[in-house]
Amino acid sequence: MKVFKFGGASVKDVKGVQNVINVLQKTDTSNAIIIVSAMGKITNALEQVVHNYLNQTTELKDSLDYIKNYHQGILRELFKNGRHPVFEKIEVFISDLETTLDRNKSTQYDYVYDQVVCYGELISTTIVSEYLLDQGYKNHWLDARDLIKTDNSYRDATVNWDKTQQNIIEKVSKIGLTVSQGFIASDPNNFTTTLGREGSDYSAGIFAYCIQAASVSIWKDVPGVLNGDPRVFKNVKLLSQISYEEAIELAFYGASVIHPKTLQPLQRKEIPLYVKSFINPENEGTSVKKGQRLIPFIPCYIVKKNQILLSLSSLDFSFIVEDNISELFNLFYNYQLKVDLIQNSAISFSVCLDDKFNTFDQLHTKLKAKFRVICEKNVSLFTIRHATDDAISLLERNKNILLKQSTKETYQMVVKQ
Template sequence: ILLDLFENENHPVFKTVTNLFLDLSIFFDRNKSPDYNYVYDQVIGYGELVSTTIVSNYLNEIGIKNNWLDVRELVKTDNYYRNAKVDWDATQDAISNNVKRNVLNITQGFLGSDSNNFTTTLGREGSDYTAAIFAYCLNAESVTIWKDVPGVLNADPRYFENAQLLNQISYREAIELAFYGASVIHPKTLQPLQRKEIPLFVKSFLNPEENGTSVSKGQDLEPHVPCFIVKKNLVLISLSSLDFSFIVDENISEIFNLLAKYKMKVDVIQNSAISFSVCVDNNYKNLEKLLQHLKAKFKVDYTENVSLYTIRHFDKKSITALEENKTVLLKQLFDQTVQIVTQ
């Protein structure tokens, strides 16, 4: 790539990129930590560091002057590796004091660093979140996120036919959709923007002149159509008491403590007097440990590789079509939302 972009092999970018790979090699040679999540975060960010270094240098080479920033010096977090929480006060100070507003800045997405300056990552959709962090700290007029889709659709076209473009979504509705798993925008991206009422535009880099979707104050949803979300490869765990006694608050509290301990993200719960069901992400591969712990106090059944479907603004027709040819394991209806776990 470098040889294609830079005629002069003595250009400083060659040494900079070489040094980044050297840093990575040194880390592997010296690392003694058995913590997979820590090691993951120290390694995964090098793709962003290398690619932004190349882009920044190339733009400077063709006359588009810019300033390369190491985002790890600006976004400060705790040490919850792979899903770090932002230290907003420290991040605000770092961005305010180190980002020049009158120049083009190029930096990385989804990375940060903890108080020991170890690299952290911000979790799912962390690059979009990074844009929102900078917008919030710099009081930006707007944020534009470029995707390979026309904007926010009412369904993922990979799984649903006839997906429609949503022209306008309110912050609240976008957060609701994202909370249930809509893949275009994550709730944590929206929250800092909502606090300062900074509009978010989701547009297609394939057709940059098209309007895309506006997420801002205003109409909840336009057009007002059912919105479909699916999360796959989840685990449905069903618990019941060993002696048919009630599942009381104390039991539920213990269950949630174990889910937190083993880093199981809860997607939906359902409970009755003597049973408790929960659908979770097993991203950290701790399912077996969790089940062993639960079996000490509960009768445990579980089903892996289930799918969780959510329909916002559902109608009878949309539910019927979704359930066709599927085995429904769990179903919950709320005012504007239905959730269905299928196998």
């Protein structure tokens, strides 16, 4: 049994949905769990629906119409006669989304977000499943919210592994094709939760762990794991193989090809991960396995944009010691701020933060009561794994560097954008 994950870019249009069959044929796959993300940029579009709804803007209807029209356009191309039952199924989801907004009483952004954005995955998987059936590929569509159970930490839920594994073993057939959603799950009260942005890879890892899959393949619009984002760095190269440990390091520092949480369940059961091109599925791509050397052994470049560089010192110039640092990290945790870099001296403490939940301004006010605070927003954090002098020199060229540090394996610098 294999697990295949198709991201939004791979099913963004008619050709993408049709290409799922091409991948199954080229890989000679008949027993698989197919995990599918929302199509194209639909998650972004649904985030706009959430924004318009909570802010009671006049654009709410237009943003809902965009979701409906986008999917109907794909349906009309895939199912030419217009009478296929999938049209009604998608209408039901759109109606459910509108009903969810009408009946909702909560003003909590994270909760509303999860109840709304889940429709992207529910709709995309229904379209893929129905198209496979239409083309003679029998499959079972399953709602991931009935399988993956979590706590109620909306937008970044923690998996209940025992309950999830029990559900998946009971409900997922190990023969034939199963289609289900990435990214979404549900809490003990059956409200929808999500696993963090780009969490569909993580969903694939969860399914693979629970059924002891032979492998996981993530189908991307790139040939595999590259040593840098080709949109940012020039002359990037394909990494043909890496270890779990190296992949986790790259993911931790912000490499976008593999979700940070995806690798942990796979590593525990030594399930191979392949990152491959959905355009050329017969190509080898990148394999991620236990103990593999990095091939080729070259510097790997990562950038995280829109970060915050926060520098603190005590008001009385006393030392920044363990008590202060412990208090600060507790605050970062409470405000859901991810720390990507740390540097401290006797009287100062600097961190580079990822404010993905937009809570920093609240923390900033709190910190000013106790510390002297210097804050630089909208900075970029560059990381080089296996850095060489030439790689560092090239990366530093013509940049306004605010902070940098280096260890044996990793070089990092914070740059003003």
